[in-house]
Amino acid sequence: xxxxxxxxxxxxxxxxxxxxxxxxxxxxxxxxxxxxxxxxxxxxxxxxxxxxxxxxxxxxxxxxxxxxxxxxxxxxxxxxxxxxxxxxxxxxxxxxxxxxxxxxxxxxxxxxxxxxxxxxxxxxxxxxxxxxxxxxxxxxxxxxxxxxxxxxxxxxxxxxxxxxxxxxxxxxxxxxxxxxxxxxxxxxxxxxxxxxxxxxxxxxxxxxxxxxxxxxxxxxxxxxxxxxxxxxxxxxxxxxxxxxxxxxxxxxxxxxxxxxxxxxxxxxxxxxxxxxxxxxxxxxxxxxxxxxxxxxxxxxxxxxxxxxxxxxxxxxxxxxxxxxxxxxxx
Numbered sequence: 108x109x110x111x112x113x114x115x116x117x118x119x120x121x122x123x124x125x126x127x128x129x130x131x132x133x134x135x136x137x138x139x140x141x142x143x144x145x146x147x148x149x150x151x152x153x154x155x156x157x158x159x160x161x162x163x164x165x166x167x168x169x170x171x172x173x174x175x176x177x178x179x180x181x182x183x184x185x186x187x188x189x190x191x192x193x194x195x196x197x198x199x200x201x202x203x204x205x206x207x208x209x210x211x212x213x214x215x216x217x218x219x220x221x222x223x224x225x226x227x228x229x230x231x232x233x234x235x236x237x238x239x240x241x242x243x244x245x246x247x248x249x250x251x252x253x254x255x256x257x258x259x260x261x262x263x264x265x266x267x268x269x270x271x272x273x274x275x276x277x278x279x280x281x282x283x284x285x286x287x288x289x290x291x292x293x294x295x296x297x298x299x300x301x302x303x304x305x306x307x308x309x310x311x312x313x314x315x316x317x318x319x320x321x322x323x324x325x326x327x328x329x330x331x332x333x334x335x336x337x338x339x340x341x342x343x344x345x346x347x348x349x350x351x352x353x354x355x356x357x358x359x360x361x362x363x364x365x366x367x368x369x370x371x372x373x374x375x376x377x378x379x380x381x382x383x384x385x386x387x388x389x390x391x392x393x394x395x396x397x398x399x400x401x402x403x404x405x406x407x408x409x410x411x412x413x414x415x416x417x418x419x420x421x422x423x424x425x426x427x428x429x430x431x432x433x434x435x436x437x
Contacts, residue, residue, distance in 0.1 A: 112333050115391030122328040123386055128316040129177050135311040136173045137166055138304065139297040145387065146288045146404060147174055147262060151322065152329055152383040155285025155376055156241050156261040158226075158408070165290045167264045171222045176313040178322070180258065183218035187229035193236040200249045211248045216240050219256050219319070223263040227275055237261070238280050258322055278367070278411055285376045286401075287408035325386070332382040333392040337437040339378065341395055345402060346374045348430045349410050357433040364416040365426060369409040377405045395436045403427050 126148070133144050143159065147170065150157040159167045168184070175182035185196065198214035215221070216237070223237060240246050241261050245254045263284070265276075281287065293301060347354075350368030352361035381397040388397075403424055410423045 112392055115331055115333055117391075118328055119332065119386055119391045120389050122325050123389055125317050125321060125325075126387055129174070132177045132313050132316055133170070133173050135313060137170050138300045139293045140166060140170060140290065143167070143170055143288055143290050144174065146286055147171065148387065149380055149383045149401075150262065150285060151178070151258070151260055152325055152386065153285065153376075153379045154258065154260065154326065155379065156263070156283065158281065158284040158287045159262065159264045159290055160267050160287060161264075161290030163266060165292065167290055168222065168224055171262045171264075173313055175220045175222070177315060178220065178317045178319075179315045180219040180319055181256075182220040182222070183215040184222040184224060185215050186224050187226050187233065189228060189230065191229045191233045193232050196233055196236050197240065197246045198248050209249065211251065211253075213248070213253070214246075216246055217253070217255065219258055219260065221259075221261045223261060225266060226263040227265040234276060234280060237263075238283050242283055258319060278408070281408045282370055282372055284408065285380065286404040288404050289407075329379075329382050329386045332385050332390075334378060334382060335393070335437075338381070338393050338395060338398065341434070341437050342374055342377050342381075342398060344434050345398070345406075345430060346371075346377070348434055349373075349406065349427075352430070355430075355433055358430060361426060361429060364413055364419075364421055365410060366413040366416075367409075367411040369406050373406055373409050377401060380405060399431055399436075402431055 129148065130141075130144060137144065147157055147159075149155070151174075159171075161167055172182075172184065194214065196214050197216050198212050200209040201212045202208075203210050226234060226237070240255060240259075244257075244259055245252050247253075292298075344355075346369050348358060349365060352358035352365060377398065378393075380401045381393045384397045384401055385391070385393045406427050407423045410426055412421060412423055412426060416422075416426070
């Protein structure tokens with residue numbers, strides 16, 4: 108097994124060489140926000156969709172746009188609005204007067220990288236159309252089903268404030284996102300750099316440094332990253348602690364604070380994300396620290412606090428932190 112891990116380590120070092128190139132290109136434009144950039148890269152590497160949440164002006168859209176420029180693939184930004192229709196997203200059938208037949212007109216969802224900007228601004232039918240495409244990797248127009256190109260990756264943003272005129276995503280739909288990443292404010296020094304860059308007339312050019320073929324090759328390598336049975340057991344213990352905290356020593360007090368625990372998607376995505384995280388750290392094996400680093404982003408939209416927890420100002424992040432502290436690390 109040690110021999111196999113050494114082989115995987117060498118393969119990971121070789122295949123992950125483009126990671127630094129991507130980060131360097133993104134940092135030509137984006138100051139700070141390293142965690143957000145890494146989480147979006149994790150989504151690309153695993154095929155999992157990412158939901159970014161943060162107040163306006165934190166460069167969520169700019170980061171996604173910049174990262175898309177580093178990948179030689181088709182990119183489409185869709186601004187979600189209250190009057191958006193499902194046909195505006197997936198397409199519709201158009202009547203051709205010359206032929207007397209209906210022909211499909213494909214919508215912007217037929218891209219490889221899709222940015223759904225302010226997803227909670229669109230009504231439920233539009234959200235459902237997008238989330239169906241995310242889950243099934245296909246779209247139906249008329250009587251015909253069209254597979255979406257690979258890679259197909261959705262990055263969505265939502266604004267946690269100014270809820271007037273928004274349609275919050277139901278928990279069951281949010282569950283289809285691999286991660287919910289919260290984006291915070293930059294530091295004082297970072298904001299000074301941002302100000303200087305914005306006042307400068309020069310605009311840096313971002314090079315394309317990844318091809319879809321390289322991305323697919325990296326994804327195959329990630330599937331080879333070693334995940335020990337003890338680490339798998341650690342993941343499952345964390346997930347089951349969100350559902351039955353009373354059975355874990357030290358978490359008995361969370362029973363009345365968690366309304367719903369994490370779904371089975373959580374254990375699958377946490378394992379996949381941990382492999383990709385190890386890949387980005389140039390390792391051919393997963394360690395418990397990978398799980399701890401990613402658990403809040405994978406679980407925060409899947410662990411639903413009760414009304415009592417909300418009344419006591421206990422967030423899902425606090426609940427997850429308590430679980431990580433209580434579950435024994437292998």
